[in-house]
Amino acid sequence: xxxxxxxxxxxxxxxxxxxxxxxxxxxxxxxxxxxxxxxxxxxxxxxxxxxxxxxxxxxxxxxxxxxxxxxxxxxxxxxxxxxxxxxxxxxxxxxxxxxxxxxxxxxxxxxxxxxxxxxxxxxxxxxxxxxxxxxxxxxxxxxxxxxxxxxxxxxxxxxxxxxxxxxxxxxxxxxxxxxxxxxxxxxxxxxxxxxxxxxxxxxxxxxxxxxxxxxxxxxxxxxxxxxxxxxxxxxxxxxxxxxxxxxxxxxxxxxxxxxxxxxxxxxxxxxxxxxxxxxxxxxxxxxxxxxxxxxxxxxxxxxxxxxxxxxxxxxxxxxxxxxxxxxxxxxxxxxxxxxxxxxxxxxxxxxxxxxxxxxxxx
Numbered sequence: 001x002x003x004x005x006x007x008x009x010x011x012x013x014x015x016x017x018x019x020x021x022x023x024x025x026x027x028x029x030x031x032x033x034x035x036x037x038x039x040x041x042x043x044x045x046x047x048x049x050x051x052x053x054x055x056x057x058x059x060x061x062x063x064x065x066x067x068x069x070x071x072x073x074x075x076x077x078x079x080x081x082x083x084x085x086x087x088x089x090x091x092x093x094x095x096x097x098x099x100x101x102x103x104x105x106x107x108x109x110x111x112x113x114x115x116x117x118x119x120x121x122x123x124x125x126x127x128x129x130x131x132x133x134x135x136x137x138x139x140x141x142x143x144x145x146x147x148x149x150x151x152x153x154x155x156x157x158x159x160x161x162x163x164x165x166x167x168x169x170x171x172x173x174x175x176x177x178x179x180x181x182x183x184x185x186x187x188x189x190x191x192x193x194x195x196x197x198x199x200x201x202x203x204x205x206x207x208x209x210x211x212x213x214x215x216x217x218x219x220x221x222x223x224x225x226x227x228x229x230x231x232x233x234x235x236x237x238x239x240x241x242x243x244x245x246x247x248x249x250x251x252x253x254x255x256x257x258x259x260x261x262x263x264x265x266x267x268x269x270x271x272x273x274x275x276x277x278x279x280x281x282x283x284x285x286x287x288x289x290x291x292x293x294x295x296x297x298x299x300x301x302x303x304x305x306x307x308x309x310x311x312x313x314x315x316x317x318x319x320x321x322x323x324x325x326x327x328x329x330x331x332x333x334x335x336x337x338x339x340x341x342x343x344x345x346x347x348x349x350x351x352x353x354x355x356x357x358x359x360x361x362x
Contacts, residue, residue, distance in 0.1 A: 033205060035213035035231060045213070045229045045286065047293045056294065056337030059090035062114075064331035073308075073321025080121040087114035090340025107157045108138040111342040136342040143345075154348035200247035210238045221296045222334035224289045233282040239273045276314070279305035287332060297332035 034042035063086045070079040088111070095109035112135040119128045131144040135157070143152045204210055216228040238244050248269050252261040285299030303326045311320040 035205075035211050037213050037215060037229070041215045041227070041229070044227055044288055044290065044293070045215075047288070049293050053292065053294060055093070056292075057333075058093055059088070059336070059338060059340045060333040061088050061335045061338075062086065062331055062333055065328070066330075067326070067328045069324075069326045071322075071324045073311075073323065076123050078122065081119070083116055083118045085114050085116035087112065088335075088340045088342065090342075111136050111340050113342045134342050134345065136344050139344065141345045141348050152345045152348035154345065154350045155353055156350075160353040196246035197250045200244050203243040204238055207238055207241045207243055210234055210241065218290065219287075221287060221289075221332050224292060224296060224334075226296045227288045227290050229286045229288065231284045231286070233284070235277050235280050235282060236273060239277070240270055275310055276306070277304075279303075285330070292336070294336055295333065296336070297330070299328070299330040301328045303327070 033046055037045060064084070066081075066083040068079065068081040072078055090111040091106075092109040092111070095106070112133075114133055116131045117128070118131065119126060121127075129144060129146045131142070131147060133140060133142040135141075138157055140155045140157050140160075141152055142148065142155075143150065211231055211233055213229055213231045216230055219226050219228055239248070245266055248266050249261045252265055252269065253259065280302070282302045283300075285297075285301070287295065287297035287299075289296050303324070305325075306314065306323045308320060308322050311323045312318055314320075
């Protein structure tokens with residue numbers, strides 16, 4: 001039963017990997033990237049604006065929504081979470097600092113502000129809260145009605161980054177040399193560094209039926225008429241393909257402590273995939289201006305449903321109930337290219353991040 005549970009977890013990992021990998025590989029992949037779109041729609045979807053047009057994307061106003069609903073079959077354990085947010089984003093290209101190699105050099109060029117409203121319903125109770133942050137002049141200002149009791153706080157980003165990097169746990173996670181949490185001790189990181197896995201991921205766009213696209217009805221974002229392209233990802237088609245087999249083998253290898261994996265074991269995974277992922281749906285949305293040809297947002301949506309029998313196997317419980325999870329993320333960009341202005345908070349209280357991270361440098 002434990003092995004079935006591990007297989008179930010791994011298959012969910014495959015599905016989640018798709019949510020990260022597919023957008024990246026579709027951007028980098030070569031060949032036919034129309035996925036069934038008409039020629040004119042495909043040209044618009046894959047249009048690459050010139051450098052002058054792309055420069056406009058250094059400033060915009062974002063408007064986004066995140067929702068997560070989980071139905072566990074037990075009303076007391078259900079989850080309904082929602083976040084909405086809006087605010088400007090801008091980068092002063094004259095302050096980017098060139099090729100200094102310092103990751104904090106461009107922080108002073110960043111200007112951003114956001115107001116978020118969140119609500120969480122679980123165990124029959126609903127909690128609501130507001131959170132606001134601003135980034136300007138290299139400082140992060142933040143305030144939440146619950147997180148900071150309505151008081152503005154301030155953090156110097158470059159200073160905090162330096163303190164974070166001196167934390168042994170965090171530096172170990174990032175060193176990639178086997179430190180605490182380094183790549184060699186992190187199966188997911190090790191798997192993503194496997195050339196065969198990367199080759200398998202890059203093959204996804206060329207797998208017949210793995211990705212299909214359609215153009216929905218146009219919408220208006222701000223004053224721009226915008227095309228809506230939805231890319232549906234068929235996880236089972238991808239998992240069953242010979243092109244994706246190396247990725248499955250790498251995942252199995254990481255689960256078995258490095259032991260060699262046979263084709264028979266891969267076939268077992270595919271059989272399990274039919275059970276666990278038959279009702280998994282994954283799609284990505286791209287918003288493209290029909291006049292300016294610029295990106296005007298993105299979206300991600302996925303849902304997972306498990307019947308009682310499958311949930312029982314996955315949770316090692318004989319009385320498990322059907323489970324469903326729905327997640328949606330949608331962000332739209334308006335006022336592209338317009339000047340951004342963000343005000344600092346003069347009376348914000350500075351936070352000692354060094355003390356928070358266990359005595360880092362102050």
